[in-house]
Amino acid sequence: MTIKLDADGTVTNPEGFQVGTATCGLKSSGNPDLMLLHSKQSCTAAGMFTTNQVVGAPVTLNRETLKSNTKNMRAIVANSGIANACTGNHGLNNAIEMQNIASKSLQCKPNEVLVLSTGVIGVQLPMEKIDKGIRKASSNLSINGGYNGAEAIMTTDTNPKHCAVEINLPSGTVNIGGIAKGAGMVHPNMATMLACITTDALVPASILRSTLKTAVNNSFNKISIDGDTSTSDSVLILANGLSGISCAQGDSRKAFTDALISLSTDLAKQIVRDGEGVNKFVTVHVSGAPSIKEAHIVANSIATSPLVKTAFAGGDPNWGRIIVAAGKSGVRFDSSKTQLWIGSKIEDELQLVEQATPCDYDESIAQHIFSQPEFYIHLDLGNGKSEISVWTGDLTEEYVRINSDYRT
């Protein structure tokens, strides 16, 4: 039983999935902005959505759709450029209209289509353009369309995000493929984080849902660009069963779960690497916590601290800011027991803090580590056995520039 990651893979790697794209003219760049993902056979489906109280119309609609149908899904239609969020009833009607247009083009039922939108908030979709775009995309559906689909859902992303995994089971081979987009407002999330995942494994809807939840909690929910969450974050998965291989129980279910975590983690890390203004990829590992939940809260507190993230940007191993960011998290710990290490790989790990006081370390080595494009920090709270890693980037002047200029 092996799991093989394919960095060039996409949602069209699994059997029976096709993607078509179109340019509706929703983005000032004039780049493709519409994607249609279709399965030639009915799929089980699951979705996870933003925890923000304010949600885009597609999130509202998908939640409804998945209430009535998780066993006969056929397609996902997605546009970039306009988020269809904060758009009231008019916006909800437009999302329903997108679903209707796609279902007509694909000759399926409306509730067999899921809808995604990402981009600017508070602007209504131009439905005539969307209508043309969906019909165009349905005319160029292709089993090689996955990469184009990844491009069509980009907003401030600088590159498309995609990968696939192949699972070799004793009973045969199963594929999972994914595409995603970032890039700001990721916590995990926006100018919306979206991910579409496909698989030809045979997975009952209820198991698909719990497996997706596990995978998302171990991947997309562990990344942070700026601590802001969006109205539209969504991860959708469709399983069409065309491999004929069941992943419903036992070893094959476990392999499927592991593979889905691998794929999701790879996509999540791609999102951080392409985060707005991000020059450095930093793993924040917190150990010695009383629970996973508390480890996660402390890690997020560090990963979202502007003072920590500007220190990353400046290549300044300012460990005081890291300890203090942990201290503000609200999680109780005895600061006199904290230890801190940094490293770009295990071999050059350097301990900076022991029992809350600075070690006698070589500052130039610490600076060298913080000057690398990828490094990690490891904080031990000395108060338990739970640990977690989250992934984040630095906070640069470029981030501020991108987000000061976004609309104007």
Next chain:
Amino acid sequence: MTIKLDADGTVTNPEGFQVGTATCGLKSSGNPDLMLLHSKQSCTAAGMFTTNQVVGAPVTLNRETLKSNTKNMRAIVANSGIANACTGNHGLNNAIEMQNIASKSLQCKPNEVLVLSTGVIGVQLPMEKIDKGIRKASSNLSINGGYNGAEAIMTTDTNPKHCAVEINLPSGTVNIGGIAKGAGMVHPNMATMLACITTDALVPASILRSTLKTAVNNSFNKISIDGDTSTSDSVLILANGLSGISCAQGDSRKAFTDALISLSTDLAKQIVRDGEGVNKFVTVHVSGAPSIKEAHIVANSIATSPLVKTAFAGGDPNWGRIIVAAGKSGVRFDSSKTQLWIGSKIEDELQLVEQATPCDYDESIAQHIFSQPEFYIHLDLGNGKSEISVWTGDLTEEYVRINSDYRT
């Protein structure tokens, strides 16, 4: 009964308080870095400290001191340049040593002295320099020393922060004076937020404490620069009673509370205005919340959102980001009921959002408001009667520059 604010006032406005200063050489700038505040008569005292789990040695020491003595306080000794935080037992002994040196210089008991330190974390205080500095400062105590004291506690602040209020009661006149420092890590707080407040009113220690708590909750706890909290944030108040006027009950107590809130609010706003990289002063008002606490959580979520704060910096009235930042706060509300106004003063108030959808407003007027050095945003959640204002600034490239370069 009137309350008069004196923008030029300081901690030496109230009768019987003197300040001395010195340059120990703790700051690379070579500017004064030590302040000694002394009352010629014993004071009741109260303090409020950081909620961060990781606290500087002076915070630990002051909490101990105030456990044993709130009725006979005589002095505050403060240094800038080094925070004496994350310095272990050695650091705690140094804080105790500062207290001892000051008490000897002033001929009082050690537990009649409170201690403050602000600056870099993880570095031990050079006690020989501190010793000389305290003795020097005690030799130049002056009733005109307040302004110099405000300068001596600055770190990345660009100007000293101070003010005073005069309360005219039927029974006579009472004064309150304060000095403070910011400027980054304010939530409320660091490279530490410190404030020293003095008064010649006669106030029992228990009432002083509850009044200080009320004032801090309505001022310093309503400001945010970057959402980071420090190890050392402290607000101290000394009341020496030399006016002979009691503010222990009735109208005079109420007037004293109001005056202390005014003074603290003025100091808090000075800190935001001088926040690292801050070019704009923004009041975030949230109304229609089920409770003050929930209004505060929503307001803080907006005031600390990098996407909102970069929109402030860019002069971009990107209301979607404001609504979405409210949505991520965890406070439940019905987003379809939200309303949003912006303005630089009441007369030019502009409604941007009604029932979660954009109004038909003039974008150029909205941009004009966001281009002002001071403006407010007002979000109504439509879910209750509680409201609150918090004060924050924009997030600029300069903030990132300052904090990337801080130590290196």
